[in-house]
Amino acid sequence: MENLSLSQFIIGSIILVAIYVIYQIFDYRSSIKRAEQNTQQVQAEEKSSSPPNPEKLEIASLKLMTLKDVQQHNGLGGKRVFVAIKNFVFDVTNSDAYKPDGPYGVFAGHDISISLGKMNISEEFLDMYGTVTQPEDEIANMNSWFSYFYTKYPVIGRLDDKKQN
Numbered sequence: 001m002e003n004l005s006l007s008q009f010i011i012g013s014i015i016l017v018a019i020y021v022i023y024q025i026f027d028y029r030s031s032i033k034r035a036e037q038n039t040q041q042v043q044a045e046e047k048s049s050s051p052p053n054p055e056k057l058e059i060a061s062l063k064l065m066t067l068k069d070v071q072q073h074n075g076l077g078g079k080r081v082f083v084a085i086k087n088f089v090f091d092v093t094n095s096d097a098y099k100p101d102g103p104y105g106v107f108a109g110h111d112i113s114i115s116l117g118k119m120n121i122s123e124e125f126l127d128m129y130g131t132v133t134q135p136e137d138e139i140a141n142m143n144s145w146f147s148y149f150y151t152k153y154p155v156i157g158r159l160d161d162k163k164q165n
């Protein structure tokens, strides 16, 4: 220590400060890179995941249907099986769940928005979307079911207005 001259001490300190500054610059650069990668990943995930709200769907290109049309697709008579959620019509033919003897056969050919919100398979809640005020938690339930169906089944049409029945 005694042999360390003042100039050596200063040079050593400068080197240490320089190393610290260079490290900070590299760290800053790599954190920007990481942030960019994260953003790209989130954007890619957003693109590939289903839109949670119907407004993002290509509404204009969907066939307009009435509730009566949907009700005819109830799994009887060999027709395709439809269910409606939030006025969007899903083709659920490929699932056994909506066959007449399936666990959710009661849903086949119906608007099931309110039923899903309430998690209730009772017939009294079928075909009621737009006619009742739903509590917030039921709306949230219904919306997450919508996303589930959107991911799993094709949307083949939309209900224009329940008054058309």
Ligand code: HEM
Binding pocket: 092, 095, 097, 104, 115, 116, 118, 119, 120, 121, 152
């Ligand atoms: C004891 C109660 C319940 C049990 C054990 C149960 C069980 C299940 C199981 C195992 C599935 C997956 C079926 C599959 O992948 O094919 C399912 C799907 C489903 N459950 Fe339930 N569930 C129950 C109650 C309910 C209730 C009350 C509702 C009312 C809304 C409901 C609505 C649904 C729906 C909509 C599906 C999706 C079917 C599909 O993939 O299209 N469940 N349930």
